[in-house]
Amino acid sequence: MTPVAVMVGANRIVPAAGIIHPLGNAELSPEEEKALRRRIVEKALQALQTDVAQPTVFAAPSITEAERGGEGQARP
C-alpha cells in the first residue's frame, strides 16, 4: 500500500509486513514475529527523527519476502 500512501501525500512512510497483518505475520514463530514488529516500529521512530520535504518511503530492508507474507485481498 506504500504507492497509495505516497499518492495521497503521507510524509513519512515505513513499508510494513502486509495488508492483513501490517505488524506481524502468523506464519512466523511468536518470537520471530515480535522481532519483525519491533524492527518496523524502530524504523518508524527513526523516520520521525528525519526531516523530509515530500512523501518519503523509508526502506525497511530488514523485512525478508518470507516475513512479508500475504497481501490478501483488500479494498482501498
Place this chain on the structure above:
Amino acid sequence: MVTGAVGSARAVQQALDAAGTVVATVLCGDNYIAEQPETAVAALLSLIAAQGPDLVVAGPAFQAGRYGVACGALCAAVQAQLQVPTVTGMHEENPGVDLYRRQVYIVQTGSEATRMLDEVRRLVALGLKLVRREAIGTPAVEGYFARGITHNVLVERNAAERATAMLLEKLAGRSVLSEVPLPTFPQVPAPPSIKEVRRATIALVTDGGLVPQGNPDGIEAMAATRYGAYSIEGLEQLDPAQYDNVHRGYDTTYVKQDPHRLVPVDVARELEREGAMGKLHEMVYSTTGVATTLAHSQRMGREIAARLKAAGVEGVILTST
C-alpha cells in the same frame, strides 16, 4: 428587510419575469453575519418565514468569502427549518462552496458581478425547477456544484465499450472526461522531525479497525464517520479477548488473533521501557479506513490531531492496512 426587489434581487425579478414575484429582499452586512452567525441567521430566518415564500434565492456571492458562507448558512437553515427550497450562486473558490455544496444547490458563477443578469437567470431557472419539483439534472447539465450524491442511470453501452472508446479518444490526442472524477489530495507540508524521540511522547493511531469488544463507539465497518479513543494505560500488551475488529476491507482473522499485528503496543512498551522513546501515549485512536470519504477523513484527522496535541503528543505512528 425591504418589500419587493432591491439590489441584485431586481435581477432575480427580471429573470423570473411572469413566473413569479420577488415579495421581499432581506439584507444584512457581511461582518454582522460573520461575527454572530447563529443570531443573524435566526433573525433573517424569522423575517423570511413571515413572508411565506415558495423559494429563497441567496446572493449570488461570486467570490466574496464572507458573503458566500452567509448565503450557504442561510439557505441550509431555510431548507431545514422552513422546508422551503433555496438556491444560491458562487465562484468555485468561494469557501462557502466546500462548506455548503452538500446541503444546498450552489450554481457556479464567475468571480465578479459583471454578468449579474445572466448568472441570476441560471439561479432562477434551477430554483423554479425545485419549486415545481421537476427532475434536477446532473451538476454538469444544470451548472451547480456536485453535492456528493450518486444516482443510478441506464446507459446504452457497457463499461468495457465506454472505456475502449475513451482510450481511443485519448490515443487520438483528444481530451477525455472521466466518468469518475478522482478526488485531489491537498498537499500537507511535512511537519519538522522530532529532535529527540528519546524524550518525546509518541501515540499509536490506526485506520485498521481495532475496537474493544462490543464496538462501544459504533465505528462503521466502512465509509466511517466515527473514531474511538481507547486507553492502554498500564497495559503491557493487548489481550485478544478484549478486542474486536470491524474493518470490512480486509481479512481481519490475523489481527483478531493478535491485535499487535495491527497496533504494536507490546513492542512500543518495550521501547518505552528501554528509553528508545520518551513515553507511549495512553490513548490509542482507531477508525476504519475503507471507502471513507476524503471529507470525513480530513475532519477525523483534524479532531484526532487536536486531541493529541492538547495531550502533549509530539509524534504519531499510524498503522494502516
